[in-house]
Amino acid sequence: MKRFNIFYIAAVVLLFGACKKDLSGPSVDDNILNYDIKEIPVTQDYVVGAFYTSFGGWNANIKEVPVVGTYSMPNGVITAGVMGKHIDYAVKAGLNYFAFSFRSPNRDANNYKSDSTLVRAFINANGEGKMKFALTYNFNTNTFGGISATNPIEKDKLRMGQFYEDFHRIIPYLKDPNYMLVDGKPIVYIMNAQTLFSDNNKAIYDSLRGLMKGWGVTPYLVGMQDRWTPPARYELRFKDCVDAIYHQSLSSQINNWDRWYLLPQTIDQNWKYSKDYFEKNFRADYIPNITPAYSWKINTPTSTNPEYPRSDSGALFSKLCNVAKMNASSKTRLIMIDSWNNWVEDMQLEPSASYGELYLNIVRKQFKK
Template structure:
C-alpha cells in the first residue's frame, strides 16, 4: 500500500512540474530578437537634398548589356557620344534634361592626372567640353572627381608619396591644373566652397596626410578657390581603417559602391538593414571627427556583364524599382547636415548601376530619384 501511495504522489508531482514548465515563457531566440529585424521606413523630404550623379564615358557599349538606352546604344569618341559611328552630341543634351527630371543638381565627371596621364586627361576634358557646349548646360552644374593612380604616383602601402619629390610636385600640380574648371559659372559648390572629389583617396600613403591636404588647400586658395574635399573609401569597410589618411584632412567621405557585395549572402538578403547599420556607424564616426558622411546609392548591380561566369549574386533590375526606392530611404536616414547625396551612376551600364532611361524601365528611375530627394 505504501508503494502505491508513493507512486501516486510521485506521478502527481511530475504532472505539476510539467504544468509549471509548460506555462513558462520560452527563451529560445526568434527572428524578432535579431537587431537587423526591422523595416526601413519611408523618410519624408522636408527640404531638398543636394544630389550629384557620377557620369561615365565608354569607348564601346558592351554587347553583354541587355538594357537599351532610350537614346540608343552609344559610346564616346573624343568626348562626343557616337551612335552607329555617327557623332551625336545631342545625346548629352538629353542626358542633361533627364538629370533635371531626376532632380540631379550636378554631374560628377572623372578626371585623370593632367601631369602624369595627360593623354587620358585630354579625353576627360573633351567630355566636359561636350557637356559645356550643350544649349541646356547652364541648367546643370558639374564637379570633378580626381582619380588617384598609385602606379603613376609611385605610391604603395610601403612607399609614401613624399618618397619621390618630383611626383609629389606633380600631384600638387594636378590640382592646380584641374582648377581651371572651377572658373566655370556652373561649377558646383557646397556651403560656398568648390566641391572636389578624390576617388581612391584611401590609397594615398603619406608621411603626413594633414600636411598633404593642407598644401592642396593652400595652393588652390592662392588661386581663389576654397575647396570642399570629399574622399572615398572601399565599400563595406570601417571608417577608422584609414583614419590617419582622412581625419583633419577632408571635409566629407563616401563609401564606394555598396551594391557590390560579391557573394556575401547576408548582405544580399539583408542589404537595406546592413547598409543602414554600416552607414549609421560611418555617419556618427565622421561627425565625431567634424566631417560629413555622403551616402552613395546605386539603382542596381550586375556582376555577369563583365564576368558572365561569375557566381556572385547580382541585384536584378525591376521596372518598379522597389529595391532602389528602399535604398534611397537608407540614404536619407544617414545623410549629414549638408544633405549631400551621391548617385553612382547616371549612365554606368557596365555594371547596371545607371538611372538613365531605357526601353525596359523608361523614366521610372529618374522619377524615383526625384521623389526620394526633392520636395517637388
Template sequence: MSPLGCHPKVWCQTCNVARVLLTPRTMSKIMDKRPVATSPTISPSASDTFEPRNSQRYNKLQTTPAPFWINARNPTDGIRSRAAGQIDGLSNVNASNANASLALSRSLARRCKSSEAMVRIELDTDRYGWETSWRIVRRNQEVISGPPPHQNYARNQRYVGALCLEFGSYQLLVRDQFGDGLCCKWGLGKLSLSVGADVLAQTYDENFEVTVETFHVGPPPGPIPAVADSDYTVGVYYYPWHSDDFHRGQGYLRKILMPPQLPVLGEYNDRSSNTIRKHLEWTRGANVNLWVTSWWGPRSREDNTLKDYIMIHPDLPGTSIGILYETTSRVYSGGNYTSHGNAYTDVNYIAKTYFDNPNYFRIGGRPVLFVYLTRLLHQDGMLQNITSQMRAAAMDHGHDLYIIGDQVMGSLDGYAGSRRLDSLAARNRQWRDRARWHGGTCKFIPSVSPGYNDRGVRFESGHRPLSRRLSATGSEGSLFKSSLENALPLTDSSTGRMILINSWNEWHEDTQIEPVTALGDLTISSSEPLNLTCYGRNCRQSLEYIPYGELYLDILRQATSR
C-alpha cells in the first residue's frame, strides 16, 4: 500500500495528495477502505488511515491550525480587495483565538465599502470532511468556493473566515459527496453564513448530496416593481406541485446530466415565502405579469399551494393568477376524454375559491380559465358538453367565464432549423386568420417553448427531444428567441396582446425558463448520458445542455420590452 493507505492507482506521487476517485454509488460498496484525504497541515496517525462508516467513535475538533481553503474565481465580482485564492480567516476557533477572530472581523468590516457587508463563513466538518465542498454564486457566476481544486477539508475541524460581499442576492451551494450531509451521524458538521448576529444561510441536520440556500446581503429588499416596460400580457405556465419533496422526488433530465444541473434555488419548496418572492422577482424582471398555474382538483397539492401560499403572498399584487384546468386528472376516464362528472363541481369550487380574488386574471372583466387538451375533448365529442357545464358553474356565482383552450399543437424535434420554424409560424398565422373568421368571438393566443426533453422521467415513451438551439451551430436560446420573434406579431389587442410561455418550472419536460446552475464548472455543457440527450432515428446524435443561468429571462425581457 502507498502512504495514507491508498491504493497505488489512486496515489499521486507528484503532489503527494490522495485523490478520492470514487463516486457516491461506489463508495457504499467499499466504505471500509476509503482513504482519509487531509490538509497538508494535518499529520494523520496510523489509526486515521481508514475510517469505516459503521464506527460510532467521534473525534474532537482538531486543534492544529489550518487555512480556510477557498478558491476565489472572480475576486472583483462581489469580493473587494482579494487576490484569487485568498480569504481573511482563521481555523480552529477556540478560547485562545476567539478574540483574534473577532478582531479580524471588526478590522475587515471597517474595510468593506458602504455598498458591501462583511459576511462570516463558518464550516464545521464531520469525520469525512474531504466529502464537503461549497460555493457562493451570484447571477450564475461563481464568486467564491472551497476547497481549492485537488485539495480537501480535514476531518472534525472548524474553519472560520470572512469576506466583503456586495449587496444583493446570492446562492450558497453545499455538496456532500457521499450524500448523507454534514450532520449528524458522523459528527456535528455545519456550514453557515452570517452578518453580525443574523444568520443568512446554513445547512441543516439532514441527509443531502446537494443543498442550495438563497440569501440576501444588505438592507431588506423592497417591494418588487410591477411590469412597466411592456405592452404585452406575458404569461408563463407555472407548476405549484413541488412542495417539500420537489414533486415527490420524480426525475428530471438536468439532475441526471453529467455533471448535474439544478435550479438556481435548488430543489426548492414552492410553499416557501422566499421561493415565491424570488419567482415573482424573476418573472416580473422578464416582463411576465401572469402565472397560469396547474390545477389538479380541490384540495390537491397544487390547489393547497396556490390557495394557501401563493394567493396570500404579500408580494403577489402586480402578478395575475390564472388556473390551468388539468383535464387528465378531472375528465379523463377509460383511456379517453369521455367523463364530464367533475366539470361542474370543479369550476363551482374554483369560482367560489378564486374568481373573486382581485389578483385573479380577467379579460374584459371576465375570469379566465385555461383548459388543457381541449383538442382531445373536441376529438372525443366532449368539448361542448364540458365547457357548457363550466360556464354554468361560473354563472351560478355571477361570473361570465372566459375559456382558453389549447386547440393548436405544433411538433418539432432535434434541431428545429429555420425552415421548419418558419413553416410552424405560417401555420399559426392560418390559425390566427381562422379565429378572426368567427366574427370576433374567438381569439388566437400564440405560445412559445424554449425546448423539450422528457426522457429523464418518461424514457420508455420514446419522445424525441427538441434542442434549445435553432441549429447545431446556433447559440443557446436561439430557438426561443426566434420563436418569440415569430409569435409576438400574432398577439391580439383584445387579449392584452397575450403570449404564453411553456413553461416557468416544468422541470420534468425540460421546458422551464427558470434559472439553472451546475454542480460542476458553470461553463461546461453536457451531452451525457447519451441515452437521454440523443435524437434521430437511430439515436446517434446528441444535444448539448448548458447551465444557462438567467439567459431565458434576458431573452424574454428584451423581446417584450418597448
C-alpha cells in the first residue's frame, strides 16, 4: 500500500508539471513579428527613384496643397515652371531619377502622346542634367485586352509585333545622356508584367532583348508583381525573363488590419522571403518600393479600410525606409518610392504647405551619406 501511494504521488506530480507547462503556452516573445525596426546606418548611397504620376485634375477631397501650388497636366502639358521646381525639390531629397509612364502608341495612342509630352517637359526642364529619368511601360489589359492564360499573346501576331514596336519607339530616350543606367544598362520598368500572358515568356523576353540589342541598347528590365502575392506565383512570367522585380507598394491600399498594426514588420518579412526566393530561383534582383502615406478617403470618403496617415515626424515612413534598406540588393542598391506626386491618393513625396519638406529630408537622411 505504501508503495502504491508513492507511485500515485509521483504520477500526480508529473501530471501537474505537464499541465503547468501546457498552460504556459506560447508567448508574445515567440511571435515572428515581435521585433523592432532598427535604424540602418548609410555607409554607401542608395540609388533612389520615384514614380512620377500624370493626373488630370484635383479631387475636391484632397486636403493637401503643393508648395508649388496646384497644377495640371492636360494631355501631358504641365503647368509652366512646375517641372523645374519638381526637379529642384527631388535633388534636395537626393532622388536619382523620376520614372515616367509610357503606354502603347499602337494600342493607346492618346495616352502615349500625353506620356511623351510629359517626358519631353522633363527633358527640357532638366537642361543642366540635375537628375536622371527612366520609363515605365504600362502593360495592362486595357491596351492589350483579350490576352489571357488561355489566349496568350503569341496567338495574335499583330499584338505581338506591336509589343516589340512599343519598345522600338523609346530607343532614342534610352540613349539620352540623362537616362538612368544600372550597371551601364538603361533601366526599363514593366508595370503589370505578371499579366504578360505567354506560352513562353522567356522566349518573349529573349526576342525583346535581341531586338533591342540590334537597336543599340542592352536593357535592364524590371517586372512588377502585384502587391502581397507570393513570389512563386508568377514563375512562368519572370524566371529567366527580367533582371529585377518589384511589388506594387505594400504600404498603399491596405485593406487588412492585421497587416496594418505591424506594417513595417509584415512588409519586412514579405520582402525578405521574396528577395531570397527571386535571387535563388529567378536569378533576379529585388527592388523595395515604399510609399510616404496613403488615404482611401480621397476617392472613397466612406471607406473603413486602414489609413496610412502622415505625422509631424514621419516616423512610420522612416521605419519603412529602414525596411527598404534591409532588403535592397547589395549589387544595385536600388529603391523606389511610389510616388513623387500622386496627390489623388495622398501618396506624394512632393512638399506640401502642411508638412513642408519633411519627407524630402527623411529620404535624404535615410538613403544618402
